[in-house]
Amino acid sequence: MRGWRILVFVGLAAIPAALGLFVSLLLRHELLANFIYTGRYYVDLAWMVSAGSIILSVLCGMVLVPVWFSGHVKRMRSQIQADALEDRRRFIRRLDHEVKNPLTIILLSLSNLQNSPSLSREESSSLARASQQVQRLQKLVVDLRWLTELDARTTERSRIDLREVIRDAVQSACPEEVSPRIRVHYQEVPWPVGTVLGDRDLLVTALRNLLDNALKFTEDTGQVEVRASDDGRAVTLEVADTGIGIPAEEMSQVFEELYRGQNAKRISGSGMGLALVHRIVSLHHGSISVRSREGHGTVMTIRLPLASAD
């Protein structure tokens, strides 16, 4: 692919030179007049063609070199990103492997200690707390590993109605509520929202994570909305809230694993939710973006390509 691009560039840059050569040959064999009378001056055609060729070549170069260079930079950047991702995966696999045995031993030790008949009430509750925290650590390690291993091999690909995805995500985010705190707006006219290709369970997980965040960071009196629309090329899913918002300087980091915002630290969470959403959306060849104002609210926007009609 890269070889073809270079060939096209060289070919395009060679056109003015070839044109100049062709005109020179015509002049040499006297197939063209050497001078052209412009009305006021006689212009030497040979000089004009040579100068024109040089100017055209320079112009082509000025256009083509930046295009080639930007393509090169893009390729370099994606290679660096792929290498960084692979490095991170390798690190997490090692971490996961090294942490598993100690965690298993701690879980077994706590279980044995909890069975001791001579424990006081305080000791029992200390052990229960330790056990809970180890389980939290265990979950974090498992989730981190899963996030890095999640790829096309572990996902399904079927035609999905986003109405079902929204219904399931809302129900699981507010399981007990008769009228959930979440309002849903679903485009019906001029056409209903189309289907997308992907993994239903993963999309429910992604949307549910966004809803969990929106509910967590919004007061009970605030609002959370899910909006689904279709512009004929892609489906847009938005989760908007009137919550605490994200500081502008932290916006670029919100999709990183284990990142937790300064104003979010007092609220429980693992820092894995948005990284997971980002990974799921990427696996569906979609994009995710965030708009937010601290103290006013946040809008998370997912765009997913529509499934083709056939």
Added chain:
Amino acid sequence: MARPRILVADDEVDLIAELKPLLERSGYDVSTAIDGRQALERVREIHPDLIILDVLMPYVDGREVLRRLREADDWTPVILLTQVGTPTERAMSLQEGADDYINKPFDPFELLARVQAVLRRTQQGRLPISSYRWLIADDLRVDRQGRHVWLSDEQLNLTARALGVLEYLMLHPGETVPRERLLDEVWGWSYAVETRAVDIRIAELRKALGDDADEPRFVETVVGQGYRFLIAVEGKQ
């Protein structure tokens, strides 16, 4: 009645030191080995009723121990302690002749439940059901290799996950399998995914099997606990 004998093989001595009392308290006689070679010797000496085998061990690893046992026509039930993540890797553990596997780090009570279930469903000297290509329950047949399911003579059209759920339930007949375990084993991940995802696949399965949730023939809902495959399952190569 004699207490069942369990051999625990793991190169982590601290893990053995903690696992041994837990199993003993639960009514088992426990022997231990700290590498694969020792595990094979101990099997010959004590003829355990069940072996808990770590996969990563020095000299001879857990998988090799399992292969050697099966090659020698020794079908002592084995639970592998694995470190692997994806469903494919896990499925390989079963195809190599393990009766069950549990991923580290595991909940101690989950391990005890697996030990009880394996001891209950396996008969000494017989191949574990997971070693067979075909699973058969009355007129229901599952081709595990070809990933096809037949009911009577009709081939069923199931999604990969619904088939995975059916396969897992049939490999654990009569055992109540919690939704979380199904998520972990079939989906390969349980992260923040509602157990409702399992219910949706069970509904798909029941529809394909023509099974009534109120009067189930194949898959029963155990309220508040999970799902159970009701009919006896036979294996066939």
